[in-house]
Amino acid sequence: MGLLQDTEMNHLSKLLFKWAYYNLLLAGTWLGPPALQLTGKRLDMIKKK
Numbered sequence: 001m002g003l004l005q006d007t008e009m010n011h012l013s014k015l016l017f018k019w020a021y022y023n024l025l026l027a028g029t030w031l032g033p034p035a036l037q038l039t040g041k042r043l044d045m046i047k048k049k
Contacts, residue, residue: 030037 024031
């Protein structure tokens with residue numbers, strides 16, 4: 001079985017990715033662990049209100 005052959009699992013994976021792309025990624029939903037949202041950011045440069 002080749003990597004790109006049409007299989008049921010390949011079809012379901014494409015449908016899941018399409019749903020996630022349009023419903024989560026384009027909406028800007030954070031998918032990673034909460035700790036990674038601020039990792040690597042320079043918080044001292046962010047103005048506090």
